[in-house]
Amino acid sequence: MLALTTCESLAKLIDHPLVKPELTDEQVIEGLELAKRYHIACASVRPCDIDLAVRTLQGSSVKAGAVCGFPHGSENTATKLYEARDLLRRGAREIDMVIAISKLLSREFQHVQMELLQMSELCHKEGALLKVILENAYLTDELKIIACRCCERAEVDFVKTSTGFAPSGYTLADIALMRRHLPEEIGVKAAGGIRTLDQVLEVYQAGCTRIGTTSTAAILDEWKARLTPPPAA
Numbered sequence: 001m002l003a004l005t006t007c008e009s010l011a012k013l014i015d016h017p018l019v020k021p022e023l024t025d026e027q028v029i030e031g032l033e034l035a036k037r038y039h040i041a042c043a044s045v046r047p048c049d050i051d052l053a054v055r056t057l058q059g060s061s062v063k064a065g066a067v068c069g070f071p072h073g074s075e076n077t078a079t080k081l082y083e084a085r086d087l088l089r090r091g092a093r094e095i096d097m098v099i100a101i102s103k104l105l106s107r108e109f110q111h112v113q114m115e116l117l118q119m120s121e122l123c124h125k126e127g128a129l130l131k132v133i134l135e136n137a138y139l140t141d142e143l144k145i146i147a148c149r150c151c152e153r154a155e156v157d158f159v160k161t162s163t164g165f166a167p168s169g170y171t172l173a174d175i176a177l178m179r180r181h182l183p184e185e186i187g188v189k190a191a192g193g194i195r196t197l198d199q200v201l202e203v204y205q206a207g208c209t210r211i212g213t214t215s216t217a218a219i220l221d222e223w224k225a226r227l228t229p230p231p232a233a
Contacts, residue, residue, distance in 0.1 A: 004204065007224045013204065014040040014219070015094075015189070015212045017164070018049065019067055025052065032056040038220050041210065042094050046070075047087060054091035065094035068119075071165040073098030073135070077115045084119060088126040095123055096131045098163060104143055109150065116154035124155075131158035131189055131210070136174045137166035144174065148181040155186075158210055162192030169193035172206055179207035197222045 004010050018031040028049050035043035036057065044065035045053045053064040066087045069080045077100075084095055097119055103111045116132060123130040132154075134147050151159045159178055161170040169192020178188050190203040191212030197219045200211055213219060 004201070004223075005227075007220060007227065008039060010200070010223050011038050011040045011220055013200070013209065013211050014038075014216055015042045015044055015065065015096075015191075015210055016040055016216045017067075017191070017212050017214060018043060018045045018053075019070065019164075021046075025049075028052060029056060032062075034217060035062045036060045038216055040216060040220075044094065044096055044212075047083060050087050050090045050092050063093040064091055065096060066092045067163075068095050068097040069100075070096070070098055071163045073101045073133075077111075077118065080115065081118055081122060084122055088123065088128055092128060094129045094131065095119075096133060096160065098133045098135060099147060101135050101138055104147060105138065109146060112147070113150045113153060116150050116156065120154040120156050123157075129157040131160050132156050133160040133163055133191075134178075135163055135166050136161050136171070137168045141177060144177055145181050148178055152183055152186060158187040158189045160189040160191055160210075160212070164192040164212070166192070170203065172202065175203055175206045175208060197226070 016035045018028050032043050032053055039061055042063040042065040047066055050066045057064050068084045069075050100112050100115055120130050132151050136144055159182055161174050170190040175188060175190055187209040188207055189210035190208045194211055194213040195215045200219055
């Protein structure tokens, strides 16, 4: 893992989500401009905002991302693939897809596996990253491990703890479990309840290489302050 010795190194761990249903176009643009100012990894928007995100982020280092099958993963596979294909065609470079939660809970593992394989192939063919959201709040440890194995077979890029729309978000225990059951080349992303710099540093030490938070500015401003040496007496 990279040492977090600069503001830039921490910024490149952060995904800034703009996925709340009540956000206006103006608020989405404000969030995208914030992402550009802080040079973070990715700004993730609702599917209806992907054109706006691609336009606003053009020329910056911030990747335009979008959610798919959000927030419950209840769409059928064909619908998820159509949505992802459209998002990629419009310029999305990262897709945060919710796993088929109900199928996982129903132990229809073949369905889950085939959907992930098709989504991964689609994203990678277009040069985009696929992040799969497990929504751990609804899963037993056994199902979390099975989901990680399915993600490994599909060669996804990241496995993510939560959407932020479930009864609870990330936990350190879940991060440890996911990191233990995923190969090193697949990243772990923590999301759902990360609001402080100390939380970011904690999940980073636990093995996360991406962090979803809406507290981007406060976290990075505090990190910059901590890195700045005090004035000489």
